[in-house]
Amino acid sequence: MALCLDSDYFTYDEAVSRDWKLFFSAFEDGTRLLDICTGNGAVALLALEAAKEQGKSFHVTGADRAEIDPAKFVTSISEALTQITFDGGVDISNLPYADASFDGVSGQYALEYTNIPESLTEIARVLKPQARVRFLLHASEGTIAQGATRELSRIAEFRAAADIFGQAGRAIDAALKQKKMPQPSRAVVEKTSQAEAKFRTALQACEGTYEKSDRDFVFGILSTLVNALQAVPHYDEPVIRQQFENIEISLDAHEGRIKALSQSAVDFASCEVIGESLRKLGFEPSQILASKVEGSHIGWIVSAVRS
Ligand SMILES: C[S@@+](CC[C@H](N)C(=O)[O-])C[C@H]1O[C@@H](n2cnc3c(N)ncnc32)[C@H](O)[C@@H]1O
Numbered sequence: 001m002a003l004c005l006d007s008d009y010f011t012y013d014e015a016v017s018r019d020w021k022l023f024f025s026a027f028e029d030g031t032r033l034l035d036i037c038t039g040n041g042a043v044a045l046l047a048l049e050a051a052k053e054q055g056k057s058f059h060v061t062g063a064d065r066a067e068i069d070p071a072k073f074v075t076s077i078s079e080a081l082t083q084i085t086f087d088g089g090v091d092i093s094n095l096p097y098a099d100a101s102f103d104g105v106s107g108q109y110a111l112e113y114t115n116i117p118e119s120l121t122e123i124a125r126v127l128k129p130q131a132r133v134r135f136l137l138h139a140s141e142g143t144i145a146q147g148a149t150r151e152l153s154r155i156a157e158f159r160a161a162a163d164i165f166g167q168a169g170r171a172i173d174a175a176l177k178q179k180k181m182p183q184p185s186r187a188v189v190e191k192t193s194q195a196e197a198k199f200r201t202a203l204q205a206c207e208g209t210y211e212k213s214d215r216d217f218v219f220g221i222l223s224t225l226v227n228a229l230q231a232v233p234h235y236d237e238p239v240i241r242q243q244f245e246n247i248e249i250s251l252d253a254h255e256g257r258i259k260a261l262s263q264s265a266v267d268f269a270s271c272e273v274i275g276e277s278l279r280k281l282g283f284e285p286s287q288i289l290a291s292k293v294e295g296s297h298i299g300w301i302v303s304a305v306r307s
């Protein structure tokens with residue numbers, strides 16, 4: 001549901017949603033809200049929930065640069081998601097909305113992924129007088145950003161450890177080659193089992209390298225590699241090759257998301273700059289707050305009201 005809250009240290013806490021609902025509940029019936037960098041619409045949905053709890057109705061739009069379609073991917077709540085207008089292919093620094101068309105803007109792990117000065121100018125343009133904004137940003141001093149740095153180094157270690165992808169690839173190549181032969185020679189069978197044995201040894205080396213906290217991640221990847229090898233007798237070569245390729249693609253995608261998070265995280269001083277920019281754009285910024293989950297600092301909250 002929430003794109004960057006998908007692993008052990010990214011817990012989507014009740015307190016985070018409660019604060020969002022508090023922000024939304026102050027808007028009047030009929031309000032038009034824009035959730036920037038909406039992803040799968042986690043925050044846009046909280047806006048709808050806040051309205052419903054108070055017997056109000058909001059028009060909520062979620063914009064994201066990606067070609068999003070949350071109702072398709074988050075099927076468990078697709079009904080609720082259809083009440084939100086999702087606009088994909090929208091860069092926040094170039095919004096396709098008329099001047100003064102929204103009463104409020106929200107953004108969770110959003111603004112810091114974009115060109116901040118350009119996005120703020122655009123956000124100010126599409127907001128009405130008295131409008132309010134609230135952003136939750138990754139704190140570079142916080143737990144999530146530090147967890148991301150740890151995760152990046154464990155991915156690098158994992159890639160290097162025992163050449164696990166190379167060993168898996170060679171074991172799969174050998175098994176596929178043997179499968180093509182109606183009567184494989186003893187030498188071919190021997191080569192296949194040697195390649196598999198090397199892969200198993202590499203697996204054990206990998207498993208031994210990681211601490212318990214890293215196990216879900218490591219074992220997830222390792223078990224998909226083992227599955228690909230075990231699938232060789234049952235599936236055609238293109239299916240197996242695709243499966244193997246997908247494992248690396250999903251690891252690359254995971255690493256890309258974590259890198260983006262790590263690079264976009266902002267410190268307190270950067271939040272002050274955002275507050276100053278908002279002031280120049282006619283807003284009255286509130287005090288910058290630390291967002292905490294179970295005592296861990298996860299982000300910075302920048303909010304402001306247009307005067
Ligand atoms: C970390 S996710 C946050 C998603 C959502 N707000 C949440 O809390 O689950 C960041 C989102 O920002 C989007 N994004 C990044 N740069 C953007 C830009 N310049 N304009 C619009 N969306 C952008 C990405 O596609 C991604 O969906």
